[in-house]
Amino acid sequence: MSVHLLIGGAPEAGKSVALHSVVAGLMLDPDTDAVMIDGKEGVELAVWEKVAHGGIRREIDDATAGLSWARARMDERYALMSASGLRKITPGMGHGPLLVVIDELAAFTLHPDKKKRAAFLDGLHDLGARGRAAAVRVIAATQKPGSDVIPTYIRDLFDTRWALRCSTREASDTVLGSGWAARGVDASTIPLGSAGVGYLLAGASGPVRVKGFYLSDERLSDLAAYAANLRAVSW
Numbered sequence: 001m002s003v004h005l006l007i008g009g010a011p012e013a014g015k016s017v018a019l020h021s022v023v024a025g026l027m028l029d030p031d032t033d034a035v036m037i038d039g040k041e042g043v044e045l046a047v048w049e050k051v052a053h054g055g056i057r058r059e060i061d062d063a064t065a066g067l068s069w070a071r072a073r074m075d076e077r078y079a080l081m082s083a084s085g086l087r088k089i090t091p092g093m094g095h096g097p098l099l100v101v102i103d104e105l106a107a108f109t110l111h112p113d114k115k116k117r118a119a120f121l122d123g124l125h126d127l128g129a130r131g132r133a134a135a136v137r138v139i140a141a142t143q144k145p146g147s148d149v150i151p152t153y154i155r156d157l158f159d160t161r162w163a164l165r166c167s168t169r170e171a172s173d174t175v176l177g178s179g180w181a182a183r184g185v186d187a188s189t190i191p192l193g194s195a196g197v198g199y200l201l202a203g204a205s206g207p208v209r210v211k212g213f214y215l216s217d218e219r220l221s222d223l224a225a226y227a228a229n230l231r232a233v234s235w
Contacts, residue, residue: 003202004128004138004157008145008175009164009187014195016044016103018162018212019141023101024223026137027051030230031096033073035066039107047220048101050228060108060116067123070100070136074127077134089135098136100127105142106149121154128157145171163187163207164198176201 005022009015026032027048036052038045045056057066077089089095102108102124111117128138140158142149145166155161155174163175165187172187173180176199180186185207187199196214199207215223 003160004131005140006150006155006158006161006175007139007141007164008150008162008166008171009143009198010167010171011143012192012195013143013164013166013190014197014212015141015143015164017196017214018164018198019044019101019103019139020047020220021213021215022139023048023099024215024220024227026097026099027227028223028230029097030227032099033096034099034101035070037063037066037100037102037108039102039104044103045101047224048227051224051231060111060113060120063102063108064116064120064123067100067120067127070098071123071126073098074131074134074136078130081133088133095135098131098134100131100136100138102138102140104144105140106144109149109151109154121151125154125157128154145174147174150174159202161201161207162198162210162212163201164196165190165192165194172199176207180207 007015007018027034034052036045036048037057042056042058049056053069054066057063077095108120127136131138161175163172166172167188169181169186169188176185185199190197196212200210201207
């Protein structure tokens, strides 16, 4: 089943490593198409340039265009489901997973142009709300987890949330959901130097403390090159 993942944490908390470890695993499936949006001028996701539809999208107009492309693919899948009397895309239907990766949400959700910001949020919300049944996965990350960066109506679309070390308990609750810090699940209590350690909320049992898998830059480059070669063979 398709799930959406939100990753948030303070600088040096291991957000980049967490993001890449998840993306790397998904991109090893050559049937997975991806839209990749990078609010850090492309430097964070650059390694995936050869496997991302339209390359790495850096500016808000290109980012919104990428979301629109993904929405069009999603609409095609919904049309197929409607015609076939199905409720979701399943393996064997000829439609592989569609991955939408957004690093540093703040660059887009806090964009100074109100209309452009609204268009981006509209696309993100639609993919989050309707994507699961169409095998669309959204993975978004930020090192500025605040309610202005991650509005509640957007945050609640992510059924899986990973709070790495945060600077405040409010930031932790922004990622996981309000009330968790008061119940003792507070990512701001994670010690400095614990990169990759965080609370993962994935299901009804509540957040659990986990440590992400570390991929060196060299290993990540190897995996990205392998993912590109897989697609060159399959395409």
